[in-house]
Amino acid sequence: KGGKILILPGDHIGPEVVTEALKILDIIEEATGAKFERDFDLCGGASLDKHKDSVTEAVLKKSEEADAVFFGSAGGPEWGHSQPNPESGLLRIRKRLQVFANLRPCNFASKALIHRSPIKPEIITGVDFTIIRENCGGAYYGEKTEEKDYGCDPWEYSRPEIERVARVAGALAMQRDPPLPVWSVDKANVLASPRVWRRITHEVFGKEFPEVEIRDQLADSLAMLLITKPTAFNGLIVTDNTFGDILSDESGGLTGSLGLLPSASLAGAPAAEGGDSPVLGRNNAGGVVGLYEPVHGSAPDISGKGLANPVAQVLSLAMMLRYSFNMHREAEVVERAIAKVLDSKDDGGLEVRTGDLGGTAGTREMSEAIQGEVRRL
Amino acid sequence: KGGKILILPGDHIGPEVVTEALKILDIIEEATGAKFERDFDLCGGASLDKHKDSVTEAVLKKSEEADAVFFGSAGGPEWGHSQPNPESGLLRIRKRLQVFANLRPCNFASKALIHRSPIKPEIITGVDFTIIRENCGGAYYGEKTEEKDYGCDPWEYSRPEIERVARVAGALAMQRDPPLPVWSVDKANVLASPRVWRRITHEVFGKEFPEVEIRDQLADSLAMLLITKPTAFNGLIVTDNTFGDILSDESGGLTGSLGLLPSASLAGAPAAEGGDSPVLGRNNAGGVVGLYEPVHGSAPDISGKGLANPVAQVLSLAMMLRYSFNMHREAEVVERAIAKVLDSKDDGGLEVRTGDLGGTAGTREMSEAIQGEVRRL
Ligand SMILES: CC(C)[C@H](C(=O)O)[C@@H](O)C(=O)O
Ligand SMILES: CC(C)[C@H](C(=O)O)[C@@H](O)C(=O)O
Numbered sequence: 001k002g003g004k005i006l007i008l009p010g011d012h013i014g015p016e017v018v019t020e021a022l023k024i025l026d027i028i029e030e031a032t033g034a035k036f037e038r039d040f041d042l043c044g045g046a047s048l049d050k051h052k053d054s055v056t057e058a059v060l061k062k063s064e065e066a067d068a069v070f071f072g073s074a075g076g077p078e079w080g081h082s083q084p085n086p087e088s089g090l091l092r093i094r095k096r097l098q099v100f101a102n103l104r105p106c107n108f109a110s111k112a113l114i115h116r117s118p119i120k121p122e123i124i125t126g127v128d129f130t131i132i133r134e135n136c137g138g139a140y141y142g143e144k145t146e147e148k149d150y151g152c153d154p155w156e157y158s159r160p161e162i163e164r165v166a167r168v169a170g171a172l173a174m175q176r177d178p179p180l181p182v183w184s185v186d187k188a189n190v191l192a193s194p195r196v197w198r199r200i201t202h203e204v205f206g207k208e209f210p211e212v213e214i215r216d217q218l219a220d221s222l223a224m225l226l227i228t229k230p231t232a233f234n235g236l237i238v239t240d241n242t243f244g245d246i247l248s249d250e251s252g253g254l255t256g257s258l259g260l261l262p263s264a265s266l267a268g269a270p271a272a273e274g275g276d277s278p279v280l281g282r283n284n285a286g287g288v289v290g291l292y293e294p295v296h297g298s299a300p301d302i303s304g305k306g307l308a309n310p311v312a313q314v315l316s317l318a319m320m321l322r323y324s325f326n327m328h329r330e331a332e333v334v335e336r337a338i339a340k341v342l343d344s345k346d347d348g349g350l351e352v353r354t355g356d357l358g359g360t361a362g363t364r365e366m367s368e369a370i371q372g373e374v375r376r377l
Numbered sequence: 378k379g380g381k382i383l384i385l386p387g388d389h390i391g392p393e394v395v396t397e398a399l400k401i402l403d404i405i406e407e408a409t410g411a412k413f414e415r416d417f418d419l420c421g422g423a424s425l426d427k428h429k430d431s432v433t434e435a436v437l438k439k440s441e442e443a444d445a446v447f448f449g450s451a452g453g454p455e456w457g458h459s460q461p462n463p464e465s466g467l468l469r470i471r472k473r474l475q476v477f478a479n480l481r482p483c484n485f486a487s488k489a490l491i492h493r494s495p496i497k498p499e500i501i502t503g504v505d506f507t508i509i510r511e512n513c514g515g516a517y518y519g520e521k522t523e524e525k526d527y528g529c530d531p532w533e534y535s536r537p538e539i540e541r542v543a544r545v546a547g548a549l550a551m552q553r554d555p556p557l558p559v560w561s562v563d564k565a566n567v568l569a570s571p572r573v574w575r576r577i578t579h580e581v582f583g584k585e586f587p588e589v590e591i592r593d594q595l596a597d598s599l600a601m602l603l604i605t606k607p608t609a610f611n612g613l614i615v616t617d618n619t620f621g622d623i624l625s626d627e628s629g630g631l632t633g634s635l636g637l638l639p640s641a642s643l644a645g646a647p648a649a650e651g652g653d654s655p656v657l658g659r660n661n662a663g664g665v666v667g668l669y670e671p672v673h674g675s676a677p678d679i680s681g682k683g684l685a686n687p688v689a690q691v692l693s694l695a696m697m698l699r700y701s702f703n704m705h706r707e708a709e710v711v712e713r714a715i716a717k718v719l720d721s722k723d724d725g726g727l728e729v730r731t732g733d734l735g736g737t738a739g740t741r742e743m744s745e746a747i748q749g750e751v752r753r754l
Contacts, residue, residue: 087566118604123495139516139532144569151573152533155516159526187622189464192521196528220626227495227604227630245564246623249597253604 001034003067003285008043012303014072017313020367027374028330044074044086054089060096067283068324071293076300094135099265099291101168102135106251109260110342117256127230131237132169133244135265137161140241157193162200169238170209171269181213185222185239219243230254252295259309259356261295262316264323273328287324292316306362309354337373378411380444380662385420389680391449394690397744401691404751405707421451421463431466437473444660445701448670453677471512476642476668478545479512483628486637487719494633504607508614509546510621512642514538517618534570539577546615547586548646558590562599562616596620607631629672636686636733638672639693641700650705664701669693683739686731714750
């Protein structure tokens with residue numbers, strides 16, 4: 001068990017929270033005998049400073065050789081006007097690894113957090129959906145034109161790009177019994193590429209996942225409905241790069257705890273617990289090639305102070321264990337440990353929470369509480 | 378005073394709410410002596426049925442000759458697979474009239490509505506921003522490609538398109554003392570056309586509106602912040618067609634009352650009360666050419682039953698009076714009348730509310746209550 005991880009802590013709070021997350025990995029190695037080879041390198045601003053590029057070819061090569069990439073965060077005001085910008089490093093790794101399916105779950109890591117949502121509890125309680133954002137195509141890639149008086153980003157999709165992400169959605173839906181419902185989100189009433197998206201998605205589901213209920217939803221109206229009826233979308237939402245970018249950040253607002261949101265970018269459909277290994281994007285560990293990162297950014301305002309919430313990074317580690325290393329049980333242990341820590345006050349224990357959750361704990365303290373629970377489970 | 382209005386009631390609840398809104402216009406004619414020439418025609422599904430097109434060239438011509446276009450709503454399941462679709466009629470009118478600045482206010486029409494928001498009152502109370510969505514360019518127009526296995530929408534902007542909408546934002550900001558703050562929303566960290574957008578917007582503000590505070594905001598992170606800190610954006614938000622489409626629907630979710638949201642699409646910067654007449658997009662009434670429509674759609678599920686909430690359509694009428702006919706005082710009377718009706722229960726009166734607001738009143742009853750208040754004011 002185990003495998004090869006390329007670790008790119010990135011900038012500002014990135015290294016702080018990555019360090020803590022890796023301590024959880026240590027505990028899992030000890031407890032299970034799994035071995036994780038860890039290689040550290042630069043990406044984002046850190047790479048710009050040293051190599052004058054947001055990511056080097058050497059790092060891109062290494063990322064291809066790893067079973068998974070564990071990413072912190074990139075960017076900060078000090079690279080405000082640099083060309084390329086730090087974020088481009090991340091975009092280039094996503095593209096090189098062809099991690100085309102970006103999974104962003106929206107749920108509460110613990111019930112104690114429900115009351116911290118900006119949304120009323122009677123509306124948000126029970127929310128549990130995952131956005132699957134297409135991550136390697138659309139307007140964010142393609143031949144751009146940038147002139148003094150004109151700019152153009154071709155927003156384009158071709159059949160293979162749509163088919164493969166639809167298949168990930170279908171496969172993930174089928175991992176539940178009954179299958180999860182899937183919403184395919186587009187703007188087919190106005191745009192051409194979303195019309196092609198809609199047609200091909202229906203073809204894939206009709207042929208390959210006839211048991212899965214697939215519904216169309218316009219992106220603009222979803223932006224409204226996620227606020228007024230979020231639980232109506234419990235299940236999976238599959239959508240293109242642009243809509244997915246905006247709607248997944250919006251979903252982060254729903255729970256109100258940016259410091260808690262992990263994400264996984266996958267190169268194929270992951271296996272279910274005990275299921276077959278993936279057809280597309282298989283790594284040497286028998287899992288799927290993946291890039292794991294918190295949804296939050298590098299938070300320059302609190303970096304260097306030991307205040308950052310490590311939970312999103314640790315939850316990203318759990319996703320890595322599950323998808324890239326088929327360690328489903330261990331992933332669950334990590335997730336349960338986090339819920340225990342966050343619920344501890346309601347359960348009569350001590351409250352350990354970082355500032356973003358209204359507490360006074362630091363990064364290390366929060367991390368140690370989680371480590372303690374992981375050891376106990 | 379007065380002028381020429383082309384009225385396009387459209388489909389389903391469109392004609393129901395337009396009819397009621399026009400009764401308010403009758404009262405204003407009587408009270409002020411203003412004369413409004415009204416021409417009725419077809420757009421959307423109604424036009425498809427009669428002319429096999431979502432809007433005819435004759436109607437487009439008429440729209441150019443009018444001082445304002447008053448639109449209901451277009452679409453419905455019965456035109457599900459028709460080519461062109463009903464919505465395309467609306468897009469073509471927007472383009473023909475060059476109403477490039479789509480104003481969508483996000484605030485509470487009455488304080489009694491605050492508790493109906495899905496967002497907690499301590500977070501949403503006092504929200505008051507207007508999204509200015511670029512309405513004639515970007516990915517929604519331009520040369521599309523739609524093939525069996527490939528689709529492309531060029532997401533493009535050129536200098537004049539960006540300058541004119543930035544000028545509307547600047548002019549509207551300057552109508553307040555102190556000037557309203559403006560957020561320019563883009564995704565300049567990834568996309569080329571938003572980079573050009575950002576640069577040119579800053580040029581326009583720097584040269585022409587040096588007193589206005591202009592800040593950049595990434596579209597994805599705004600989608601989150603609108604939920605967690607909505608009042609932090611009180612002022613104006615100017616953004617491109619795609620981001621504006623999604624973010625303005627999201628804003629509709631914030632207040633939770635889709636039946637209350639009006640919108641105005643303008644061909645230039647409107648005049649302030651008592652201010653100079655507009656330079657760009659001036660109509661024969663001395664106001665600005667505009668298209669006015671509620672944000673809600675045609676609501677086929679409740680059409681024909683007299684249940685639709687007419688408020689968004691009436692508020693759109695108020696915007697028309699203000700921007701296209703320089704009737705600022707009358708616009709305010711209509712807005713105050715609506716607030717009075719919605720607040721009437723809290724003020725010890727009868728509650729008159731349609732179903733979407735938790736009441737039992739029908740379209741006509743709601744409209745009559747508003748008419749009564751307009752008469753009294
Ligand atoms: C940092 C940026 C390039 C990135 C994106 O747009 O994909 C981020 O917003 C995200 O959602 O992961
Ligand atoms: C109906 C549709 C064409 C339209 C748009 O996308 O502009 C609508 O969503 C809107 O926001 O007014």
